[in-house]
Amino acid sequence: MTSNPRTRRRFVAGLAGVPAAWAASRWLGPAAGATDYSSTPIVPADQGLQRLIEGNKRFVSGNLTALQNRTADRAAVAGGQSPFAVILSCSDSRVPPELVFDQTVGQLFVVRTAGQVIDEAARGSITYGVDVLKAPLLVVLGHSGCGAVEAAIAAVQGTPIPGYAYRFAEGIGPAVQQVVDKPGDLLENAIRANIERGVAQLRTAEPDLAAAVGKGALTVTGGFYDLASGEVSFLS
Numbered sequence: 001m002t003s004n005p006r007t008r009r010r011f012v013a014g015l016a017g018v019p020a021a022w023a024a025s026r027w028l029g030p031a032a033g034a035t036d037y038s039s040t041p042i043v044p045a046d047q048g049l050q051r052l053i054e055g056n057k058r059f060v061s062g063n064l065t066a067l068q069n070r071t072a073d074r075a076a077v078a079g080g081q082s083p084f085a086v087i088l089s090c091s092d093s094r095v096p097p098e099l100v101f102d103q104t105v106g107q108l109f110v111v112r113t114a115g116q117v118i119d120e121a122a123r124g125s126i127t128y129g130v131d132v133l134k135a136p137l138l139v140v141l142g143h144s145g146c147g148a149v150e151a152a153i154a155a156v157q158g159t160p161i162p163g164y165a166y167r168f169a170e171g172i173g174p175a176v177q178q179v180v181d182k183p184g185d186l187l188e189n190a191i192r193a194n195i196e197r198g199v200a201q202l203r204t205a206e207p208d209l210a211a212a213v214g215k216g217a218l219t220v221t222g223g224f225y226d227l228a229s230g231e232v233s234f235l236s
């Protein structure tokens, strides 16, 4: 995608003089500049991952517990957020991260696009979750039967797809190219390659994220969600 320089100039000019933290907090909640980390200890990445694994086990067995205290949970985070993980997942209606990991409000900072493609807005949102909200764990969550990856496969194979679908299919195309000659199921191989590419991209593509990874303040991993079983398998 090519950004229009005139539009971009106007947008940047509109933010001139506004402190970055304020500009972000205006849109994402009052906590951005005021989160009290001393009273809301950050969950280390390994413990956060364990929470996700345990939550997914509850989801698979149908014993969800995270939403039992909704009113109290909502009140507890009304003044600030300190999510323990950022989840980048597909927009697919069957893969809602809070349910899949059995988490309540304030626990996951979720960014969703078709095929979990990392465009500029997604990258900015993810970086906000890590840089400002201090989430130490970032998970790229793909899933079986992903229609966005199917669209990318069709495009790579020369089958026409709707014009809007190219906007996400072109982000997935390199993952498809990577596995197109490999044995096995092309769709599943491409879905897994797309998750792995997303993880690699996020570790290095954004300077703030790369710096956090370098300092040991951020763990980036990927997960594959199986639509039929509800199970998430994390990349080792």
Ligand SMILES: [Zn+2]
Pocket: 090, 091, 092, 114, 115, 116, 143, 145, 146, 147, 148, 149
């Ligand atoms: Zn999908």
